[in-house]
Amino acid sequence: xxxxxxxxxxxxxxxxxxxxxxxxxxxxxxxxxxxxxxxxxxxxxxxxxxxxxxxxxxxxxxxxxxxxxxxxxxxxxxxxxxxxxxxxxxxxxxxxxxxxxxxxxxxxxxxxxxxxxxxx
Amino acid sequence: xxxxxxxxxxxxxxxxxxxxxxxxxxxxxxxxxxxxxxxxxxxxxxxxxxxxxxxxxxxxxxxxxxxxxxxxxxxxxxxxxxxxxxxxxxxxxxxxxxxxxxxxxxxxxxxxxxxxxxxxxxxxxxxxxxxxxxxxxxxxxxxxxxxxxxxxxxxxxxxxxxxxxxxxxxxxxxxxxxxxxxxxxxxxxxxxxxxxxxxxxxxxxxxxxxxxxxxxxxxxxxxxxxxxxxxxxxxxxxxxxxxxxx
Numbered sequence: 001x002x003x004x005x006x007x008x009x010x011x012x013x014x015x016x017x018x019x020x021x022x023x024x025x026x027x028x029x030x031x032x033x034x035x036x037x038x039x040x041x042x043x044x045x046x047x048x049x050x051x052x053x054x055x056x057x058x059x060x061x062x063x064x065x066x067x068x069x070x071x072x073x074x075x076x077x078x079x080x081x082x083x084x085x086x087x088x089x090x091x092x093x094x095x096x097x098x099x100x101x102x103x104x105x106x107x108x109x110x111x112x113x114x115x116x117x118x119x120x
Numbered sequence: 121x122x123x124x125x126x127x128x129x130x131x132x133x134x135x136x137x138x139x140x141x142x143x144x145x146x147x148x149x150x151x152x153x154x155x156x157x158x159x160x161x162x163x164x165x166x167x168x169x170x171x172x173x174x175x176x177x178x179x180x181x182x183x184x185x186x187x188x189x190x191x192x193x194x195x196x197x198x199x200x201x202x203x204x205x206x207x208x209x210x211x212x213x214x215x216x217x218x219x220x221x222x223x224x225x226x227x228x229x230x231x232x233x234x235x236x237x238x239x240x241x242x243x244x245x246x247x248x249x250x251x252x253x254x255x256x257x258x259x260x261x262x263x264x265x266x267x268x269x270x271x272x273x274x275x276x277x278x279x280x281x282x283x284x285x286x287x288x289x290x291x292x293x294x295x296x297x298x299x300x301x302x303x304x305x306x307x308x309x310x311x312x313x314x315x316x317x318x319x320x321x322x323x324x325x326x327x328x329x330x331x332x333x334x335x336x337x338x339x340x341x342x343x344x345x346x347x348x349x350x351x352x353x354x355x356x357x358x359x360x361x362x363x364x365x366x
Contacts, residue, residue, distance in 0.1 A: 037305075038305075038306060041302040041303075041305060041306055042306060044302065045302065045303065045306075051262075052262070056262065057262045057263060057264075058262070058263045058264055059263075061262055061263060062263070101302070102302060104295075104298045104299045104301070104302070105299045105300075105301070105302035105303065107261075107295070107299065108295050108296060108298070108299025108300070109299070110262055111259060111260075111261050111262060111295065112136065112140070114260070114262045115132065115136065115259045115260055116132060116136075119126075119127055119259075119260050
């Protein structure tokens with residue numbers, strides 16, 4: 001995927017599928033969560049620059065942000081081969097965690113790129 | 121009402137980019153300075169012991185379902201027994217630890233140092249921005265805002281008909297302050313000292329009290345319902361071994 005950098009670390013299996021009861025390896029779970037956070041931050045910065053260059057204003061820009069976040073979720077799910085339960089404890093963590101955390105960085109870089117390209 | 125103002129290229133060269141670059145560099149500097157200034161204080165033996173007891177109790181709570189009921193109960197009594205259980209602290213001693221912590225000079229110095237290293241660069245940068253970069257339009261934010269934000273975002277500009285999207289450099293400073301946190305977490309590795317809003321949230325919830333955490337652990341240990349998670353383990357082991365042999 002263009003611009004999708006996975007921080008070089010691989011996701012590790014957090015659960016052992018041979019038990020009936022799900023047990024989690026806390027360290028791997030934390031590592032996977034960190035990977036999600038880095039991916040989202042990086043993509044929100046890149047998305048901000050793209051939105052600024054393309055000249056989106058107002059609502060279109062925010063819609064683009066949510067689109068970027070959805071693409072991130074899709075990419076992460078594909079990387080986990082869609083078997084979420086062996087890497088994370090629940091779906092929400094992959095889809096919704098840190099959704100709004102990248103918004104401020106996105107707005108900063110969006111403003112920056114927009115100004116440089118269009119106003120000046 | 122949506123005429124585009126044409127702004128001087130010099131503003132871009134001498135305001136936006138230098139301000140962002142300076143803030144990034146100050147963040148990196150602050151990270152390294154806080155790393156260098158971190159003083160190692162010898163941990164108090166009693167505090168460490170209590171911390172380890174809490175960790176043991178937490179492990180017991182997490183893995184409670186993997187040991188038989190009787191052994192779980194035995195361990196639980198060891199912790200929360202009224203007379204000599206490890207987690208039980210008589211009420212009289214409960215208040216001392218907090219008072220002791222705040223008068224402990226080492227810890228107070230540490231907190232002060234951390235706070236100062238956070239506040240001083242921010243204050244200095246803000247004063248610098250106000251002094252040099254005030255009185256003109258610095259940037260245009262790409263989304264429209266209502267009139268109420270005018271006083272907040274445009275405080276150097278005294279024309280009231282200019283669109284609220286055109287902001288002064290003070291608001292560019294604040295935008296940078298919040299937006300560069302994500303960038304710092306990417307280039308500086310793990311959660312670092314530049315995440316000041318998170319630090320402020322932590323400060324408000326301060327009040328770390330070892331005896332309080334002990335009684336909290338005791339309560340949560342008392343609540344745990346034991347459910348034996350490995351009931352037919354022999355059959356399951358047999359099934360796995362059969363599969364391997366086949």
